[in-house]
Amino acid sequence: MTTTVSSIEEGTETPYALSHLDSLESEAVHIFREVAGEFERPVILFSGGKDSIVMLHLALKAFAPAAVPFSLLHVDTGHNFPEVLEYRDQAVAKHGLRLHVASVQDYIDRGVLKERPDGTRNPLQTLPLTEKIQAEKFDAVFGGGRRDEEKARAKERVFSLRDEFSQWDPRRQRPELWNLYNGRHAPGEHVRVFPLSNWTELDVWQYIAREGIELPEIYFAHEREVFARSGMWLTAGEWGGPKDGETVEKRLIRYRTVGDMSCTGAVDSDATTLDAVIAEIAASRLTERGATRADDKMSEAAMEDRKREGYF
């Protein structure tokens, strides 16, 4: 039974309805412009991964024909895919941007951070990131985090206040009402901003296809020397893999996420084009993190715990 009180015709869209990608794009641009209007020193976290590439693309559109009024910040784990570093440097040069780098290797060399026994450097990123934010006095830090990635991230605000220690307290988050984002913060505090909050992995890929955005080659199927660890294919390399008993083989693979080489796994794939990648993701029965991130498998609350510490 349907009781329709008003006389709205069901099942028809007016010509003014936006497509879902247009809605998401418009919302993200609104978020970028709010930050540009309200903060003194914003910065975009840029890893060279697809989410940060889409963020940069949206920022370029938001302020066209003017330049993007933000600089970029890369947290360099020291275990990067060379193709991704190359992409990063080209993007910086092409758009005349300023790049800040927070280096995990520096911290290890100085003895401030210790290499973990498992060689994973993802959790080591938090300290260089938060110290860089303090040193440069960044007051808004854009991250490419999406709420669909992980259940702690599903609770994340678009504007997420961090205290002077960069900590996230999920119980003390500000309610977010309408599109009235509250960026107030005390000196020393900063706000993490997530313009892609409402995007899913598939949205990101569809948008990349629609906008013709270039990506590093590792997102597409290619032959690479890999070895198996914890059910994932890891790239062999100077970062420390493989260990004894792990054997390297050449496989046709691609990456769904880009992060530290020590914990970012590849998936078997023959998808060499955007269309093939989109079809593969749409049919996949695994989330991108479940398929490719070792660090999220450490505990039920791995992401929440790292976010509390200041991780993005």
Added chain:
Amino acid sequence: MSTTTELSETTLLRFATAGSVDDGKSTLVGRLLHDSKSVLTDQLEAVEHASRNRGQEAPDLALLTDGLRAEREQGITIDVAYRYFATPRRRFILADTPGHVQYTRNMVTGASTAELTVILIDARNGVVEQTRRHAALAALLRVPHVVLAVNKMDLVDYQESVFAAIAEEFTAYALELGVPEVTAIPISALAGDNVVEPSANMDWYGGPTVLEHLETVPVIHDLSHCHARLPVQYVIRPQTAEHPDYRGYAGQIAAGSFRVGEQVTVLPSGRTSKISGIDLLGKPVGIAWTTQSVTVRLEDDIDISRGDLLVPTKDAPATTQDIEATVCHVADAPLTVGHRVLLKHGTRTVKAIVKDIPSRLTLDDLSLHPHPGHLVANDIGRVKIRTAEPLPVDSYADSRRTGSFILIDPSDGTTLTAGMVGESFASPEPVKDEAEDDGWDF
């Protein structure tokens, strides 16, 4: 059930769920996610693993949605979470809001951006206090579409009469509150009746399933009746050799549409000019509408900055320093008369003072408690506010974007209060005689 392999662009529906603790909200959300294949293998495995660790035999689907440590420990949902799923026809953003009475602010948060609210009822209990609260909140927030999901129909032998009585009582109540549209659907979230697949147990029901309705409900309303509004977010001035004179006013259209050539007024200054161009993220267009993010150029070089509002000259709102509104207090510290606050409206933040709190509303029976002196967390009340500068506010009934505001504590930046300008509830539409005959077709 269809999957998300259809990759053409679809539309987006933002909706919220509301329901008491035991009404089966998690089951409904779980079924929508599960049956639209939005729960993937590794997520299910994680839930199974965690459930086993806890000594539970069957996977506890609430673990899919309760993302925080404290929530899992206490077995309750303490905060709004946003979930995503898709069908070939539409993309959905679900604001999953906790049902506890003390979390009114969470339902307000979820409903503020929702085009539709699903209110769950246990068919055995019928319309209860909590249902009336949820209906009142949907009416206050002016959520355009309300779905009444009468759940657990399997426990009342799928009787049409049970459903019809509940639907009638709820619809009458919602109508009185000014809810524009109610769609009542008999379901069993547990058994899967009428959630995604039509029920074989209720052939007396001829309407859509919950998912079908979510897929087809219109997401935008007739723009010709909307007042066009563009809050200026940022002024774009490249000052480059290529664009020496470009000066654009960037913002997201909050309501209505704007055309090139249209005469516009800038508020609060009242200066006027004509739109010489509209750029839609770098591409010139002749017309743009809500909720597009655009950059508008004007014929005259007039003083415009962030916080100003562009409106059609023929349809400009009055500016005022005295705002009367219905508010929901969302902070733990109370809001009191005499409180000095910041008020954010659109892109403008101004100083303001709470002059009076004429009444507090009891959602259960909609009674008014006069002059409560203060509002505490989750209270809803009427508030009179004096602002330091004139603001072009619309009535919330006319525009959810330019009729809403938040109050902020100037000392620590806490978001204190959500505000809706003007009357609390829409005046009920006169019930037409023919509605009695046409509206009920079961």
